[in-house]
Amino acid sequence: MSKIINFKIDGKEVTAQKGETILQVARKNDIYIPTMCYISKTSPCASCRICSVEVEGVDGFILSCNTPPTEGIEVKTNSQELELERTNIMKLYDVNHPLECGVCDKSGECDLQNMTLEFGVSQQEFSAKDQHRTVKEWGVINYDPALCIMCEKCVHVCNEVIGDDAIDVKFGGYSSSIIPKNADTLDCTFCGECIAVCPVGALVSSDFKYSANAWELSRIPSTCAHCSAGCSLEYEVKHGSDRTQNANSIYRVKNNYEFTTLCGAGRFGFDFQNSAQKDEAAFNKAVETLKSANAIRFSSMITNEEAHILQLLKEKLGVKLFNEDARLYGEFMSAYSSISGKLHHSGSLDAIKQADAAIVFGTRIATDNPMVRYALRTASQHNGAKIVYAHPMEDALMKNTATQLMKYEAGSEEGVIALLANELLQNVDIDESSRAFLDDLDLGYLEAESNIGDDELKSMSKAFTRAHKRVLIVGSDLFAHSRAKNIAKLVALIEKYTDFSLVVVPNEVNTAGVSLLCELDRDENIADVVGYNAAGDFVLSSLKEADLAMPALNQVEGSVVNVDNQVLPLNVALAFDGYNLNDLANALGMQKENTIEYTKELSTAKGFKAVAFDALENFYSVYGEDVRGYLLDEVTCEGDGKIEEVAELPEFNGTVIYHCNPVLQFNQFTNKTKQLEKDTTLRGSAQFAAAARISDGDEVEIRFASKTIKRLFKQDDELKGTIALNPSFDMTADFSQYRFEKSKIVRVV
């Protein structure tokens, strides 16, 4: 199917796959063609024309970035005419470009600076009347049109990769600029990817602006510690000038924008570090408490090594380990394994990017894991992927990406996945008991109760007929569902018998790792519980209030397992002077000097490799290969599980609350950061307000079965139905319960 095209660049024999452009082939073969507006992860902007090349026998120049080669052509990347053309383009870029490199944030890493020097532009022949252009302040993003060179990278990224589609080009010749799309000011999810791709200092972070220069910052490659995507990033640190505490601080976060993407939480939410001195009294108390503790309750915001230490402590001290988030995820995955016969799900973010059909099920993905959303957007824009978004609530952020909304009733997930399985496995050869299960389904009941029509399923099948790279994405609504295990089995059934690859999106940064490394116990309300970043009688925490301060994830070395089942290294961006978990473990009789000595001891039975931490790489190659950590080995296990009958579908009536974070908020650590917006309002539709008899701006009390919380109510016109969104990043809800909850709303007067 793939056709290979042979041709020559500068006399060198090269081959192209079908669909590749001349520029891509040249880069693969280490042939340099200068570019200004090209960015690997989007379609070519084709605005700079610097990548022009000559093709023998063809008049004029050809843009190498968007032209696929044909058999036998001879491409020339260098000639006097091309040189002149490129130099003239650079001169035009330099017309009236403010000479403020000395103060510009981009100076030192500016493409315009580099290329101006590369082409030796030292004199200007072109001129244009300068215009007064004012700096636009768009929240965390600042835009200076005077510095903008109109390469349009930001617009392409925003539209094709992020999916916000929030900025646009205002065409007007020399007075062109970037403007918010259909709005006065920028209204987007503030991922800041436009800042990352901007080749000049036009789009900059308003917090970082003028606070440091590229050459002063040291870069520390690490992994984002906010959600399960585990994005690659670089913390840029510099010492402060305060001599009394000559400590470093993080000035900004950057990503390798050519191949990776980062959401706003990663980019702007970097200041979640903890600071403490060695408090010996507290340390000794912690050791004593641990010795007599009944259990350790912890969150999944820890590294694999720490999880391993906790497991060793369990074996040594006989304590129980509580982590509902990872336990439920682990149980979901073991139910999955009992059908699929392997430990890990097959899909990855890359698989989503390359997919031409996808089903998103049981997760509000745009806020649960922005990277999956970006991958879906890329698939939709580059492959024309058909995306079915199955969820009880519409999501405005997925509106322009999803091709079909499959809205089901909250709580009916088991019925929905049974219907999906039945539809997708219709003409597939599957084992007898599963076939019998599907044949026994009461489709009428399921369709009626889950509110998914036969026509919806048929139109999905129709849209998927020509697809051959299909992905099923499931997420956190399912893990704490009362029928989670059966749902997992049905999910596994689809993965096993169709060409669907499966992506299970864990809740937290290292939910997957913790669930693999720890034998977790069911949480119970017992005495003498030590909490690690979680509630307990004695609290070890990297957050503010703690009995013993611990380092945060940007202050430790270690690894995490992300949604791709990839083990990714974290590095120390900022020093932490206090104690860490390894010190506690050593005081309790273990003997490892550093936490990372445990890296090579992680369980190979679960797919970890016996690789030392220092052997883990953390970068992307110039060709875009992901050279970060390693992928967990596939582990086969017994697949002898049986699918149970679908239970009676529960009903969620009245005012239902869905625990769901606003964009860029994930947990207490993002809640701690300076730049990220902390919107703790309960957001609901006009219909919800009417049902709950409240109105916009009311202070309300939300009464759940087990607890009561207070919130300000905000009416959101983008929402519909009687389900309201309650943020959980400030720990009003955790992952131990199903995300939809019945509630009683009372206005506080």
Added chain:
Amino acid sequence: MKMEAFNDRNVADNGYFLVDIEDYPTDGWGKFKRVVKRSFRGELFVGLWVVMREMIRFDIHTVQYPQEKMPIGPRYRAVHQMKRLWESDTERCIGCGLCEKICISDCIRIDTKIDENSRKEVSEYTINLGRCIFCGYCAEVCPELAITHGGEYENASDQREHFILYEDMLTPIDTMKAGKQLEFEGFGSITPHEDERVKKTPLAY
């Protein structure tokens, strides 16, 4: 000069001669004789007479430091100065941080921020002169001729903190107003024919 002169190690033939040194006395009587001989030769008064003679003549060749000081060359590298702009009297430093980066003894610290007029403002600038080795790299790298070395070499104080004060380095505003800021003439400074060498931006629109 040829190399032979250096390679020839036969010192006796090149005008060197051995000084006739008496043997050191070994016994007490010998030592006593030497002391008496040296004391009564009057050599002491030769030196005293030279001093007397010059004192009476009032022909003084030494510099009367600290009342009098030798002129310092324009490129002399003593305590730094921070210059102001002739046009506006504001500080020349733009906070690019190059001096901090290039400093090999790591004694410069600079903090910048955005000010209320959306301009880059240097909020803190210190040079730890206790660490500084006066190599001149900071002045050489400065794109604005803002930091230069001055001729102020008298830095003694009873407080280490006195060696890092930015205000001491900055041209005082009254000196500036009086037009008495001395321009640096060393590397990177404006040459006399600069106007003729400038490539002008075309403005024909």
